[in-house]
Amino acid sequence: MRKLGGYDGMAAPQDEYDDRMLTMLQLIWGEGFLSPGGPQAVREIVAGMDLDGLEVLDIGCGLGGLDQVLVGLGQCRVTGLDVAKPLVMRAQERIRAAGQDRQIQFRHYDPGPLPFADSSFDLVFGKDSWLHIEDKDSFFREIVRILKPGGRVAAGDWMKSSGPYSSDMLYFFKMEGLTYFLITLEEYTAKLRRAGLADIRTLDLTEQYRTDAHGEHERLKGSLFDALTRQLGNQSRDHFIEDWRSLTIVLDKGELRPARFWAKKPD
Numbered sequence: 001m002r003k004l005g006g007y008d009g010m011a012a013p014q015d016e017y018d019d020r021m022l023t024m025l026q027l028i029w030g031e032g033f034l035s036p037g038g039p040q041a042v043r044e045i046v047a048g049m050d051l052d053g054l055e056v057l058d059i060g061c062g063l064g065g066l067d068q069v070l071v072g073l074g075q076c077r078v079t080g081l082d083v084a085k086p087l088v089m090r091a092q093e094r095i096r097a098a099g100q101d102r103q104i105q106f107r108h109y110d111p112g113p114l115p116f117a118d119s120s121f122d123l124v125f126g127k128d129s130w131l132h133i134e135d136k137d138s139f140f141r142e143i144v145r146i147l148k149p150g151g152r153v154a155a156g157d158w159m160k161s162s163g164p165y166s167s168d169m170l171y172f173f174k175m176e177g178l179t180y181f182l183i184t185l186e187e188y189t190a191k192l193r194r195a196g197l198a199d200i201r202t203l204d205l206t207e208q209y210r211t212d213a214h215g216e217h218e219r220l221k222g223s224l225f226d227a228l229t230r231q232l233g234n235q236s237r238d239h240f241i242e243d244w245r246s247l248t249i250v251l252d253k254g255e256l257r258p259a260r261f262w263a264k265k266p267d
Helices: 019-029 038-045 065-073 085-098 136-146 167-176 185-195 206-221 225-232 234-252
Strands: 055-059 077-082 104-108 121-127 147-160 198-204 256-264
Touching (some): 019 206, 019 234, 038 065, 065 077, 077 085, 085 104, 121 136, 147 185, 167 234, 185 256, 206 225, 206 234, 234 256
Parallel strands (some): 055 077, 055 121, 077 104, 121 147
C-alpha cells in the first residue's frame, strides 16, 4: 500500500505518505513492514530459492524490514531502492542500529530509469509497491535490463478485476489517500512477457488476503484499538478503521486482487 514512483507524470511519494500511515501499518504488520503478511510473506515469495551469494535489488524497500528477512535467509547482499527519501533515511538508521549495513544498503532515486548498469543483479524483489507505477511496460523493461542473464524476479503486487472501478473501489482509493495504477493479473503477465521475461508463474492471493484483511479489521477495532488511539488520536484511529472496512468490501467483491509472480530473464 506504499507509494512508489514510476515514470513521467508521477507525483512525489512525500505528497501522499505520512507518519500516521507508517505507524498504523507497522502496528498491523510489524516494525519495518508496510505491506500485508510481514516477514512471513517475504519468506513465502522467495521460498525454494537459494539466496547465498546473490546480488538482490528490492524496488520499493520502504523501511527495510523486507531486506532484513532476505539477508536472514541466505548470505546475499541487498540493495533497497525507494523514491521516498524519508523512508530511505529511516531504513538506513534501522539497518545501522541492527549492525546490518554491510549486507544491506539503501538508495533514494528519482522516478525514471533504474540507476544501475546493465546486468547488475541476480534477483529483483518487490512487495506490494509496484502498483503505484503507471508505466509498467517501461518499468519491466528496466528490470530486464539490470538483471543478469538467468536472473529472476520474485514479487507480490496488487491487481484489479476486469471492468471499470465500482463506487466501493473509488471510496477505498479515497480512504487510502494513495494513487494506484492497478491492472488485471492477465494484463500484468502480458506486460512481463512483452518486457522479455520468461518462465512466468503467478498466484492469485485474493481469498487468502480476504480472510487476513477481515482479521486485521477486527484487530484495529479490538486488540489494536488502544494503541491506535494513544499513538494517532481518535480522528486518525477512526479513519484507518473505516479504511480497513472499505478494504474488506473490495476484497469480498473480488475487485482488489493481490497476487504474487515469479519470472526469469532468459540466459
